[in-house]
Amino acid sequence: MTSTNPILDLDRVREIFDLAGSYLVWTGGKYRDDPYPLWHDLRQRAPVQPGVVHQLMGVTDDIGFHGLPEPDREHFSAFSWAACDAAYRDPETFASSPEPVDVESGQATITNSLLSMGGAQHRRYRALVQPSFGPARARWWIENWIDQTVHALIDCFEAQGRAELNVEFCAAIPVLTITGSFGVPVDQALDIRETVSRQPDALIEIIKPIVAARREHPQNDLISVLTHSEVSDEEGATHRLSDAEIYSFSLLLLAAGSGTTWKQMGIALTAMLSRPEVLAAVAADRNLLRPAIEETMRWMPTDPMFSRWLAQDAELEGQHLPKGSVLHMCIGAANRDPARWDRPDEYDISRPLKPTFGFGGGPHVCLGQHVARAEMTVGINALLDRLPGLRLDPDAEPPTFGGLYERGATAIPVVFG
């Protein structure tokens, strides 16, 4: 199929967002099995145990994610809700980085950022960006970027009676939302997505003139908010973000906010489309979309593992963890801990709402979670509004899930009308 999408080159999007393609092999993109039975077994064996999650699962490929490979450290993995919860609630012991973060003179990478900071540094930096990402700010994101992106994408396939929602819809929304909020034109958006993990400097070259321009003349976009926001510390001194801090943050936003929201929205759609009675219920009563999305975050978080570095010796659920070791919190397993949820493997949107670790927890809890929820809600609502009779294509392979440390749907072929 050749690309007819006026706002995005869909063939390029397909290549960049192919779960098993070269871009995602490192995080276990080739993995096609169901990890949950193995995680149940591992949790039952011990809530915390020596080893790395994928190796404990018997996966011998050289794959990794946050906190890996770190060959010179001891590794432990946590599989229960209680163990992950205890680690999240004690960031002094379970630190987000083994060494201090230096955004100013250090290298521009995804981890040399907010994600790895601790204590007062994390607090100060996060306070500067948090106001733009609160629940009350969701409307700002929707009106400026999400709404128009969602509808422009549906315009592209509405008349065709069919679509592949994973790439033509889910993948494109988050990239265009974030780059839009940077003030970057659409034709540069894919260049950015493509280079973000391999050549972070290329992103900085694109962002640099925008930051300089917004310092002079603020506009109604995120970079302007970042150049102008101020926060006072305990001593009363005010802080603003430096250029280097804004570059580091922009890099993190793209890395943390585009692949995740894409795959999580695909998982949500697949879960509903594969259960026509659930989809029909949600279509008829849109109040059910929220529990459907929250249940998706529990049932299959796209990133099922994040890591912490031990700043001192600790005991966790009977396992001794020496200072300097790495703890991999398998939040995918914690989210299906039978000690916390009945019938944990069932996707059930009528469960009473309860916090999950789908967006993490503790002080590093996802900054973009309210934006991500807005993207998924606006996106799925628009599909239901504009594509009556939306259903899986009966003549195509039904969607399956893949990926190990970044999970998502393989493809979501649908028909409508």
Add this chain to the structure above:
Amino acid sequence: MPGAPRPTAIHVDRAQCMGSGMCIMYAANTFAHDDETKAVVIDIDGDSLEALHNAVEACPTGALALVYESEGV
């Protein structure tokens, strides 16, 4: 939890609050952010007891506590 007592106050530790908005996510009629992006209680009876417990549990910095008047008085 029908019949369970409702809190008489909700304590927000402003020094701990990092403005995550999780409490608002779970109990939107009870909590809001002030202009420093710190949580404030707008209506102590705004949400169900379950919603309040979710908010307290979800708070990433443990900044929220439900206060019951009979406790320790």
